[in-house]
Amino acid sequence: MKFDDLLELGDIVDIRYPAKGFIVIKPYGMLAIKNLYRLFERELEIDGHEPVHFPAVIPERNLRLEEEHFKGFEGEVFWITRAGLNELEERYVLRPTSETAIYPMYALWIKSYRDLPVKYYLSGTVWRYETKSTRPLIRGREFLWIETHDAFRNESEARSQISRDLEISKRVIRDRLKLDFIMVKRPSWDRFAGAVDTYAVDTLLPDGKVLQIATTHYLGENFARVFNVKYMDDTETERYVHQTCFGIGINRILAATIYNHADETGLRLPSSIAPYQAVIVPIHPVSDMYVDRVTEIYSKYRLKVDRREGITPGNKFYYWDKRGVPIKIIVGKREEENSTITISTRSGIKETIPLGEDLDKYFEYYDDNIKQTLKIYDAKDLEDLKKILDAGGIARAPFCSVEKEGEECYRVIKERFKAEIRGVRIDVDEKPEGKCIVSGRKAEYVVYIAKQY
Amino acid sequence: MKFDDLLELGDIVDIRYPAKGFIVIKPYGMLAIKNLYRLFERELEIDGHEPVHFPAVIPERNLRLEEEHFKGFEGEVFWITRAGLNELEERYVLRPTSETAIYPMYALWIKSYRDLPVKYYLSGTVWRYETKSTRPLIRGREFLWIETHDAFRNESEARSQISRDLEISKRVIRDRLKLDFIMVKRPSWDRFAGAVDTYAVDTLLPDGKVLQIATTHYLGENFARVFNVKYMDDTETERYVHQTCFGIGINRILAATIYNHADETGLRLPSSIAPYQAVIVPIHPVSDMYVDRVTEIYSKYRLKVDRREGITPGNKFYYWDKRGVPIKIIVGKREEENSTITISTRSGIKETIPLGEDLDKYFEYYDDNIKQTLKIYDAKDLEDLKKILDAGGIARAPFCSVEKEGEECYRVIKERFKAEIRGVRIDVDEKPEGKCIVSGRKAEYVVYIAKQY
CATH class of the missing domain: 3.30.930.10 (Bira Bifunctional Protein; Domain 2)
Structure with missing residues (x-):
């Protein structure tokens, strides 16, 4: 989206x-x-x-x-x-x-x-x-x-x-x-x-x-x-x-x-920052007392109780899914009778569990499910580089220098591809192989190249 | 101060x-x-x-x-x-x-x-x-x-x-x-x-x-x-x-x-906003382990452990008293041996209590002790008013009007006493007795008069 x-x-x-x-x-x-x-x-x-x-x-x-x-x-x-x-x-x-x-x-x-x-x-x-x-x-x-x-x-x-x-x-x-x-x-x-x-x-x-x-x-x-x-x-x-x-x-x-x-439905906010980590949707004819009890028991989470009238439960689910709320807690008559709640995560799990059971594992599952992984690909030449940038990825490439001497090569990248040399990775130690992707000189660095905001 | x-x-x-x-x-x-x-x-x-x-x-x-x-x-x-x-x-x-x-x-x-x-x-x-x-x-x-x-x-x-x-x-x-x-x-x-x-x-x-x-x-x-x-x-x-x-x-x-x-020593911050609600002062030769245990047990409070070297406990107490920390928790060898802590509040209570005993009542006592009460006095005439203002109080006085018609009287107060009509109390219902403190007309309001920032 x-x-x-x-x-x-x-x-x-x-x-x-x-x-x-x-x-x-x-x-x-x-x-x-x-x-x-x-x-x-x-x-x-x-x-x-x-x-x-x-x-x-x-x-x-x-x-x-x-x-x-x-x-x-x-x-x-x-x-x-x-x-x-x-x-x-x-x-x-x-x-x-x-x-x-x-x-x-x-x-x-x-x-x-x-x-x-x-x-x-x-x-x-x-x-x-x-x-x-x-x-x-x-x-x-x-x-x-x-x-x-x-x-x-x-x-x-x-x-x-x-x-x-x-x-x-x-x-x-x-x-x-x-x-x-x-x-x-x-x-x-x-x-x-x-x-x-x-x-x-x-x-x-x-x-x-x-x-x-x-x-x-x-x-x-x-x-x-x-x-x-x-x-x-x-x-x-x-x-x-x-x-x-x-x-x-x-x-x-x-x-x-x-x-x-985000996915095609809308937002998916990590539970660590979601304004509401879970939304409680009461299904008629559950009692207010039971809804209050559920709210109380899970009060360590940031909760919202959606008591809006004139809106179907299905529409409520859709509303909160669009806004990226990690978990929906559904409480209806059956849940009340059995002292349970039904959990439905934004990522598709649906389970009925005893009231009071901890929800941490559902949040973990949800959070792991939305995890991003960067698209990084090796570029051996400028043709590779073009393909990677066109595909919306980050290119990893051998480069002559990130000091003044490399600026000439950077200009080529900048002008030809409208891309930037982001720099040299510091969390991973990388040794360059081969020659600078632009000048063909000896590569001293492995750099990351991408289009930037 | x-x-x-x-x-x-x-x-x-x-x-x-x-x-x-x-x-x-x-x-x-x-x-x-x-x-x-x-x-x-x-x-x-x-x-x-x-x-x-x-x-x-x-x-x-x-x-x-x-x-x-x-x-x-x-x-x-x-x-x-x-x-x-x-x-x-x-x-x-x-x-x-x-x-x-x-x-x-x-x-x-x-x-x-x-x-x-x-x-x-x-x-x-x-x-x-x-x-x-x-x-x-x-x-x-x-x-x-x-x-x-x-x-x-x-x-x-x-x-x-x-x-x-x-x-x-x-x-x-x-x-x-x-x-x-x-x-x-x-x-x-x-x-x-x-x-x-x-x-x-x-x-x-x-x-x-x-x-x-x-x-x-x-x-x-x-x-x-x-x-x-x-x-x-x-x-x-x-x-x-x-x-x-x-x-x-x-x-x-x-x-x-x-x-x-504040008092003559320095600040006294209410426990609700004090950056540190309690400071733990270890007295040699208490073990680090015991200090850590005390810190852990009282972690629901905002704590500071004062481990500074080369400063006597007495100087530490004085330092934190000046800064208005509500409670000092003293842990020495004797406290360690008996599994106790010694509480000393900024307001003077000193007690040795079992480790783990809740501190809420000490905070309550401390907070109640610093409570402010406004100095409000009745002014029946302008002479009273002058005395009250000179003594640094707020005067309560009968006044003709807080609408446009009273502005003339307000100007007198402003010019003669450099004071302001703060207005009419809304948390207490007050009926005026007697006449307007300035004009002598019928008083319709009880107003509060004070010098202001």
């Missing part, structure tokens, strides 16, 4: 808000988003992160301090130039990301090695004046995300955080949301503005384009030097902190979850 | 962010705020509200539609006039409140009486270019709040929501946060821009000024007519919806909680 149709079917967003690229997220979408936030925040907190709030506005001066960063964002920031009836003395930007808001404060907070590491997260909104065509949840001028900002004593501590960030992605995105992805180090020409290295989590959407849903950047000392974030180490030497930041694209992850798991 | 000192002592905010009126909320403050959000959101959801997301920007055209509303806010909005390198065709404001963002969408969503009521809430940020002097958490140019926006078939349904909004305030603010307040209907000269009636929750801060921490507005059909929010009733007649909106000042409620409950 088409992505936009799924958003409509599931009543996820409304795109008619009268400001281009800004959308309204409706309750069913927002409940899923709240669950998504909780999944990530819990993992981040277990990993030692704490929440902070930073202003939505960044003074122009601060944004300009890191030059490369400013150049990277100046074309896509919203400017606040007036307030009330006056021109502002100093203009603000609406934050497109928060490095330049946060790091001046880190300079005030971090003094000694004892203050490190600092691991904070912000759950919130950022704004970017996207000039490419916008798509709801996928590319907007306002989007919901989480950004962590961590500071460490040295490079090795910082780099080990990157691994942990990516582990967190695995635990939520793969294990809970059942989305498949690759973790890659981006080529040098595709780094975050101001970063030493950029690592990304890419998933594939059913239309054959990859979507970046999370990134971690190793910032080295780049921002620390500009914002003067220094600490005294245990030998009384002043050092710059080493920083990382991890951006988790909440809107995009919801988009990928909806789009990838 | 002074409010600003408490914020510093508790490490709640940092006011050094380089944009006037914008603050950073630090982890300890943000954890409390997250708990505060959850308390209110849970109550709102039980009352049938669902979460939505609306953009932070409102097109100028929309904001201008309701004239009185625009006039009320035009002096205090931030204007976004540029994006990237271009001037915007239509300017946006950063939302100062969301009526004009939301109601155009309600016009699209609401068609029939079957669609009503609509009860949605937004948890988020608003921005107002405050020209009065700003104070952290109390008056800022950016603040965190919740706003509900409800639409009903008629006035009586809408007005009954107002009572429910105020019940929700009671359940959270009085029962969980232990803050005392009055609920008043604001005088006609002090209504929300565009509202028919404004109802407010006012609490008193230790410096003798009242602080408005929540408001509910009955909007009547005012916005519905402007934004064309109509529905077909069951007789096929088109009608305008009746609307209410409820603003819950999260930052201000945190401020009032911190400021009111």
Whole structure:
């Protein structure tokens, strides 16, 4: 099913808000988003992160301090130039990301090695004046995300955080949301503005384009030097902190979850974020008392009781199936008489079980059933590459270089296939065989190539 | 203790962010705020509200539609006039409140009486270019709040929501946060821009000024007519919806909680929002195993284990007392040998109890102990009023009118005492005795008078 149709079917967003690229997220979408936030925040907190709030506005001066960063964002920031009836003395930007808001404060907070590491997260909104065509949840001028900002004593501590960030992605995105992805180090020409290295989590959407849903950047000392974030180490030497930041694209992850798991009927939401994990459908003439008892007994799950009148049970089932509710709990007279419930999962299992029996295994079965697997194929030459991209897959190919020297070959891919070099896998160690798919030079890397959003 | 000192002592905010009126909320403050959000959101959801997301920007055209509303806010909005390198065709404001963002969408969503009521809430940020002097958490140019926006078939349904909004305030603010307040209907000269009636929750801060921490507005059909929010009733007649909106000042409620409950040592946070409800302090030579067991057994509470080395237990107690942690759990060798723990509450109880014994009663005792009671005194004449205001209290006084006819008397109060008529109590039915405290005319109302933030 088409992505936009799924958003409509599931009543996820409304795109008619009268400001281009800004959308309204409706309750069913927002409940899923709240669950998504909780999944990530819990993992981040277990990993030692704490929440902070930073202003939505960044003074122009601060944004300009890191030059490369400013150049990277100046074309896509919203400017606040007036307030009330006056021109502002100093203009603000609406934050497109928060490095330049946060790091001046880190300079005030971090003094000694004892203050490190600092691991904070912000759950919130950022704004970017996207000039490419916008798509709801996928590319907007306002989007919901989480950004962590961590500071460490040295490079090795910082780099080990990157691994942990990516582990967190695995635990939520793969294990809970059942989305498949690759973790890659981006080529040098595709780094975050101001970063030493950029690592990304890419998933594939059913239309054959990859979507970046999370990134971690190793910032080295780049921002620390500009914002003067220094600490005294245990030998009384002043050092710059080493920083990382991890951006988790909440809107995009919801988009990928909806789009990838859907079938011809409609949404299939993973039980970890489904607004309602189960819907109870009472069948006349079951007693209210029994329905209440069922609701009470299964109250550890997120439940909805569909008591709407004038709608047949069949239509209710169809309604909730379209919206991707994992399990329907059917309670009729027969169930009441036998103290049972009938479980019908979105994936087709139907069973009558004793009231009180745990439902976990049904959720597991349902979740396993919607699991996505990426379509990745080997490309030995450009002909292979074309076939794979045309079929909507990700190509794995030998490539000369992901540093500056490889940029020429990248341009060929970009121009001829409108595709991107996503980068080199970091969760799997891969040795290239043969020659660079473009130049025929010795291949030093195995890269992933795909069309992107 | 002074409010600003408490914020510093508790490490709640940092006011050094380089944009006037914008603050950073630090982890300890943000954890409390997250708990505060959850308390209110849970109550709102039980009352049938669902979460939505609306953009932070409102097109100028929309904001201008309701004239009185625009006039009320035009002096205090931030204007976004540029994006990237271009001037915007239509300017946006950063939302100062969301009526004009939301109601155009309600016009699209609401068609029939079957669609009503609509009860949605937004948890988020608003921005107002405050020209009065700003104070952290109390008056800022950016603040965190919740706003509900409800639409009903008629006035009586809408007005009954107002009572429910105020019940929700009671359940959270009085029962969980232990803050005392009055609920008043604001005088006609002090209504929300565009509202028919404004109802407010006012609490008193230790410096003798009242602080408005929540408001509910009955909007009547005012916005519905402007934004064309109509529905077909069951007789096929088109009608305008009746609307209410409820603003819950999260930052201000945190401020009032911190400021009111503090004592000479420092913060005393209610257990409902304390980032850590209990801190476990291991006393050498207790085993790690026993500390872990205690942590596990009390895991239903928000716990922190203070394993810091080189700090004496006494200093740890003092540290957590300053930060307002309700309970300290002391585990030493003796506790380990006897399978006990020693409870020491912030309010002075110290008891050794069997490991596993529930702590709820200690939290209850602690919470009851910090309970605030408003200082309200009767004022029979202006001399009384002066004394009460000087002593930092709220005066209850007979008053001629809270409609237009009383405005003259209000001006006297305002000019002579720099105080405000907060309004007429709605949670208690009060009959005035005697004459208007200012004019000597017949008193029609009992009003509350106080200095305000």
